[in-house]
Amino acid sequence: MFRQFRKDVIKSLQKFDVDERFVRESEHADLACTIAFKLAKEMKKKPQEVAEEIVSQLSIESDYIGSVEVVNGYVNFFASYEFLEDTINYILDSDEEYGSLALGGEVLIEHTSANPDGPLHIGHIRNSIIGDTLARIFRKAGVNVTTHYYVNDMGRQVALTVLGIEKFGLDKTEKPDHAVAKAYIAINRYIEEHPEEKDEIEAKVEELMKKYEEGDEETAKLFRDAVSRALEGAKETLENLNIVHDEYVWESEFIRNGYVDRIISMLDEKGLIQKDGAWTIDLSELGYKKNVVIRRENGTTLYVTRDLAYHLWKNENFERFINVLGADHKLIGSQLSDILKLIGLKPPEIVFFEFVSLPEGSMSTRKGKFISADELIDRVYREAYEIIKDRGFDEKEKRDVAKAVAIGALRYDFIRVAPEKPITFDWKKALDFERQTASYIQYSHARACSILRKAVSEGMPDLEFVGELCTPLERKLVMLLSKFSSVIERVVKELRPNVFAEYVMDVATTFNDFYTQHPVLKAEAEYRMHRLAIVDACRIVLRNGLEVLGIEPLERM
CATH class of the missing domain: 3.40.50.620 (HUPs)
Incomplete structure (x- = not known):
């Protein structure tokens, strides 16, 4: 969805020869265009003045562009309520396919x-x-x-x-x-x-x-x-x-x-x-x-x-x-x-x-001084089992959850850091449910599943997301959900899988902020169905994101 919004923004600026290089994400807008700075040098004018001229000549045909403003030479674009609504509806309709693209071609990865x-x-x-x-x-x-x-x-x-x-x-x-x-x-x-x-x-x-x-x-x-x-x-x-x-x-x-x-x-x-x-x-x-x-x-x-x-x-x-x-x-x-x-x-x-x-130091296969992956997997599994053993699972569930948490901890901790940076793997930090770890993301997914299970038991209403009801935090979350396929496309171009790991973590963190600050099940009827739609969309994005990372999306933790 975000890819379409970006295309619409670029199209609205086509008379100014704007391409991807001049449109970027910003803390102050959904997308910001920097073309005014380039044109200002050529025209010998102030960027703010050029940006205002650009906005006055914009040709906006997209329903997804809600508003445009100029701040210090930047042309800032904000998505419309219709974009927010279409994003949630598209996620709910796409379900397992959400985030997929059809770029085509072939690649060999050794x-x-x-x-x-x-x-x-x-x-x-x-x-x-x-x-x-x-x-x-x-x-x-x-x-x-x-x-x-x-x-x-x-x-x-x-x-x-x-x-x-x-x-x-x-x-x-x-x-x-x-x-x-x-x-x-x-x-x-x-x-x-x-x-x-x-x-x-x-x-x-x-x-x-x-x-x-x-x-x-x-x-x-x-x-x-x-x-x-x-x-x-x-x-x-x-x-x-x-x-x-x-x-x-x-x-x-x-x-x-x-x-x-x-x-x-x-x-x-x-x-x-x-x-x-x-x-x-x-x-x-x-x-x-x-x-x-x-x-x-x-x-x-x-x-x-x-x-x-x-x-x-x-x-x-x-x-x-x-x-x-x-x-x-x-x-x-x-x-x-x-x-x-x-x-x-x-x-x-x-x-x-x-x-x-590892904190234990360096390794050498020739000298027999190494920590095998098997030993590491077993150690992290045992620690994960200790963490969840007193929860209300039967023995098989405990083993299954412990394995999913352990493998998730390893995979996420090894992928979240940019490849060019060294890692010291610390299993205690990797298994901390409160830190930014795989188990934190898995727990966020399980929380979304739990909310939806309770909603079903209480009589699940028809979900209806309403853009106008969005608080700033809800809007931020929905915009983040819209970026799944955009991040996928970026990794295909840049070969930096840590970018996708960071994205999934951002979704989990923002979802937990939303859940903490906004009543869902206890909200009034109109807000309840609106927020349950957000929860379900987050569940889908977290599940799909974890699967792309090779991590099991647990429904109960």
Whole structure:
């Protein structure tokens, strides 16, 4: 609805060549136009004078524009009562579809893609939650979305894991990714404790990597078995976070299907490869200090080579492709993008995120010093259960609510912060029902459901929202509800899912202010049906918003 209001405002200003750049949301109006400041410089007049001239020449044909005023050079637009009424009615009629768009197109979102040498840890799941939330937002926008987990099955870590499993075996009683981690940690510890064998082990690693790339069947079976076990456990962890990938794409596939040979040929044809033992690309003219190695002296390729091949495939199969990567991948991400541009291919859109820490400190999978995502999920679940255990639920309900609250706490706390900012996850704060957390939003939704249940038990009237009855706070709330699809569209453009998380929180906060300050069930009949319509609209927006965030919208808490 708000998108239509914005279009109507821009249309009313069309004779002044106004576009999106000059119309913005404001604390002092529903929309403010800044074109007068630009024109004032050209006309050598005061912005206030120009703005008043603009208003005198406006051609308003929209029923959604209620009033216009000029303040200090800004042309301020306010929505009409009809807009407010149509917004509430549209939300109630659309219900589950509210907030959806039909932007069309297709996008590939690659996220998580953790090395298969152990379980996912808290850093990995920030990647997963960002990627999955983006996918949900794109789907809500009507875009055809495919999600990929890019499996690094050719790296040194996997070769070491294979050796670790061969030497120390696997604990079949453990979750498979944790068992794989034990073998990986054990082989690394063994190397540290037996430095005299380090060169021999490194030679075995190199031999395994070479054989796997060359397609040796026995070696391939060892690699596939180790990686598949790690992925089996990772999939279970991700499903517990309400995350499912459409496809798991193995790095080695691009050796087997010819894309690595194709990308090397393309680079060679452009004269970009320097062949002096190892094959390298000189990017010094672009400011890089070291050459990018794409092929070792022994003929094996590197991660960046296969990644280039993967992105050749992406170029051929998708209009738009997005990678979610940790901040430690900025260099390789920049190199990848610049090399793709040099051979005329589109680079990925990359969302870089900073790392997550716990008060306990830093982590290292190699040394066995990490907090797995499974441990974190279990810990937050247990704390959530303690919080709700004395409420009037049966045992199954307690477990279900605790799980929904715990997963909501993790997902929201990891997405509410802009990707480029680091996070220290504090479960106590994340589970605080009084703070701005997922549980606060879930509780707001449950409160709306409770109000409506009571209204039904008391004889629910026909809901009728009346714009003229709106208090300033009610008007503010309805305007906020109208912006759902506008925020969805913004995230699709900017790739900042935290913006949507902030929006849903704003709705919850404003709804609770409304509920605190305005009687609903005890209001006089006319106001009662009007305010119940607002409550129902808030319920729909909160539910739809939580679902887009991958969080269960609880009806009872």
